[in-house]
Amino acid sequence: MRLKLESRAEPSRLMGYLSPLFAAVLTVIAGFILFSALGKNPLQAFYTFFIYPVRDLNGFAELLLKASPLMLIAVGLACGYRANVWNIGAEGQLVLGAIFAGGVALYFHGSESSLILPLMVVAGAIGGILWAAIPALLRTRFNANEILVSLMLVYVANFLLSWLVHEPWRDPEGFNFPQSKQFTEAALYPPLIPGTRLNVGFLISLAVVGAGYVFLNRSFLGFQMRVAGLADAAARYAGFNANRMIWLGLLLGGAAAGIAGMGEVAGPIGQLLPSVSPGYGFAAIIVAFVGRLHPFGILLASLLMSLLYLGGEAAQMGLQLPSAMTGLFQGMLLFFLLGSDVFINYRVKVVHPPKAPAQLAEAAA
């Protein structure tokens, strides 16, 4: 007698919704175990990690503030992932977006024109698009794997940013620290909830989530991308242009990441620094999966992921745990999700050894 995984005739829609929930619950349980193992009171640790950060309006604003770039990037990535185009370099595209937007801010430093912010958004998008165009070109022209190319470019992007803030764009009055001049007010997002750091960029993210829904689920182009991801021979048969899917898949993610990068430097950071992101580009990959590549799921998943970030910071201060806990939880969440996903297409069955006809006849008698 043993357990067996049996293929379902049709995928379970219920499990499609429940699976991310299972994954979240399993992550929390794993967290409990982890906290106990580290000698911390699990209930107190749970409170510190998951409840304390959002206990007041300011905390809630912080939750949305971090969720904003996550949902933005994840929606862009999801478009590509649906088409089997694996943009893993969103972190680098984010950095390029920050650089381009920062470049605009520094160029017009001191000006008070209301055109600067929209220009920065466009510049950020362009930066991300250009950086994502490289793997797109190399994949369509030379068949080079976009996972590896986009990932290598993350390292290059970070080095580029490092050089810029150490050398040409370093603030001459910055005491030799590697940082650019701080942006003036015209180059910063106005706040959304006064007294908090939540800014107008959040509205842009929400708009992109909505647009992503229309694109993926209602547009013909989105349909083509889904076909390309599910059965590329069928996409060819239908006459859908495979190269166009690859370009779109990468550029949409790049644009989203670029705008998110702009949002970081025009928002909470307010200048260019050697690091402009605590790994949002990678966390967004997890958000995309946990959100089942669906814009509304992504919205919820981005809130969860944001909470993990805040929790990590709170744990560092309140529990003396390293902030690396965040990365740990993020990885665990994705693992649990991939594991629970199996129940969408398979069910567990108990298998008995086959009976001989004689035994069957006996049993029937």
Place this chain on the structure above:
Amino acid sequence: MTDHLIPILVAAVAAGTPMVFAALGELVTEKSGVLNLGVEGMMLMGAVTGFAVASQTGNPWLGAVAGMAAGAAMALIFAVLTLNLMANQVASGLALTLFGIGLSAFLGKPYESVSLVVAPPPAIPLLSQIPVVGPLLFSYHLLVYVSWALFAAIAWFLYKSRAGLVLRSIGESPESAHAIGYPVIRIRYLATLFGGAMAGLGGAYLSEFYAPLWVEGMTAGRGWIALALVVFATWRPARVMIGAYLFGGVTIAQFFAQGAGVSIPSQFLSSLPYLATIIVLVFISRNLATIRLNAPVSLAKSYRPD
């Protein structure tokens, strides 16, 4: 310049060794049809575990073994997800990397400013005194020689042994191999665990013997470069070695350039290995026929025996 050449080559070999381990391990895994993108995560886990054990016990070889075990343990998670639970191999590999980065950062916190006492590479008497050839072949740390033995063993295994033939056949067509009666899943498990152990060993070498220190994220993308190396080598062990040492060379080029007073910004030099990886990938991938002839046909595709 020429009397710098030998030290450069020697340094390149030492610098390329972590990638030799990781890439050879991943080669075996991929030959069975499994694409494990989690190499970076496994290397980091090997690095932190090796360093921690070596630091606690004072025995670096125990650390190396612990590093291998850590890499294999990570690979085990990946294997369960993809081979038993039929999860998507690309997503699972990414999850493994992210998890490995996070877990290693977490576990390594107490070791960040710890230093490890490491014995200098044993200079083989007489042999290493031979001009030119001596230092080039005989002045390395023991693990480098282990990596050479590993290369020979893997080459023999894949192309001269029956077990290697079976492995290659599984990579090409798991359905046919299963129809003939080979335990496809079990063999893929073994290949995946082996790949993990090798990645772990590569990481342990990096943190215990090459650096030697522990810093969060210290592999700095070497795991990804190892993946690119397997493609660049068109899945053949000898080319993996060449590629790994070339990359070792590019990695250390920045130090020699700085020492020689070349006035290129250090960030540009640091990005050379990554740019080189891209160029190399483009170069090898553009010939579709070559890829199709050498890549294991079932690579990254989920397989489930009835």
Place this chain on the structure above:
Amino acid sequence: MSSQAPKASAVTPRIELRGITKIYPAVVANKDVSLTALPGEIHAVLGENGAGKSTLMKIIYGVVKPDAGEVLWEGKRVTVTNPAHARDLGIGMVFQHFSLFDTLTVVENVALALPGKPELGELGRRITEVSERYGLPVDPRRLVHSLSVGERQRVEIIRCLLVNPKLLIMDEPTSVLTPQAVRKLFETLRQLSAEGCTILYISHKLDEIQELCNNATVLRGGEVTGHCDPRQETPKSMARMMIGKDLPHPQHGAPKTGEPRLVLAGLNRESPDPFGMDLKDMHLTVHSGEIVGIAGVSGNGQQELLVSISGEEPISEKHPVIICGAEAGRMNPAARRELGLCFVPEERLGRGAVPRMSLSDNALLTAHRGGFVKSGLIKFSEIAAFATSCIKDFNVKCGGAQSEAKSLSGGNLQKFIVGREIMQKPKVLVVAQPTWGVDVGAAAFIRQKIIDLRNEGVAILVLSEELDELFEVSDRLAVIAKGRLSPTKPIKETNVEEIGVWMSGMWPDGGDATHFAPSTAQGG
């Protein structure tokens, strides 16, 4: 004759199955199946596609475990745990879809299926010896990907023969052979049978079973509907056992041909795939109101020809492919559909339809030009209506327009795909393997629809590996062999033997379809 003629009870059956049952989540593959085969017997397992024959054989060979029932080998109960165990017992199996490895040599492939570690040089000698003894010529040192399909089958057979099997299972062996090669195979099988080897011959081809087998078990819907001696039956009586009624025949009518709609004018194509087939100087004309069939064993360039016509892999010049008068060689499939071309590929799941998408979404795949997309957005209710009427008009048994393509049986999905293409009112329809893996009822339906379409004036090109089917529907017939296309012949002026000869690449040169005169029903 629904019961087995009693044999002398002194002879122990080589293999006996009692009450075998195997149930999958979506289908009951085998239900209470019993079968007995004696030493030296050539025993047919007869049934249409989906009747459960392959599953039964996989149980005997240890690939699949039964849920109930027992297997008796030479009188003793056994549980076949895996194929290696089956081979130890003396059971060999030649699969319908070969289990060979393209990048390895013949010797390496054979070695993989043998126990222990055979020495490759010695093994090569044994292979040559067996191949000569049974008339199955093959060179042990060649890489499998360079072999033709017929040669690959020989490797599969030799692989089994090397272990001196007592039972040889052949699963649909003749679908990849020319008629002449089928004759040769039968000689080999008779030789084996005379030496005492039992042969289980799986097929749905009644005439072959009549020619070769001396005993038969008939399966329908997973259950045994009868045993018989094929030599004493007629195809009609066996067909009744197999499908429960008479084999349907389509109403043919006469073609009324018009202007050329699809022209291949010197099509040359080098395959980018190292394992592919190059096309050489192909000429063909298909006129409105006629069905042209192309016969050929798989691996002779059909795939390459189809993607050149459909546009899935366009060629570099535009003039060799002309659709409704326009030079279309460089166009992609969407552009060719604009010209009036519709196309049914040989792979249903994964190419003709997306398995995980609904029938409604799959309708959108090729029918989107019919006004179902406005301002870039999909008109969901309209396309669902299209899918629903397709389901109704083409008799597709399914759970409605929202059911997943994957959940349909092969025959029903094929009806949907054919229906989808026909409903787009094409001027040219190209169909590859129209009834492969499809049950008899659906096959007859599809063939009738194709003929009806021809009567409405559409130009139709059918590629198939089943000669019977081509002789049933085509007006003219050509052969594809080794990347070349033969001249066409009107169906009434040729027969299976001649086409069989042509399929080895030997046809008389001269006289090709471009000299066809539309006013007559004859041509060269």
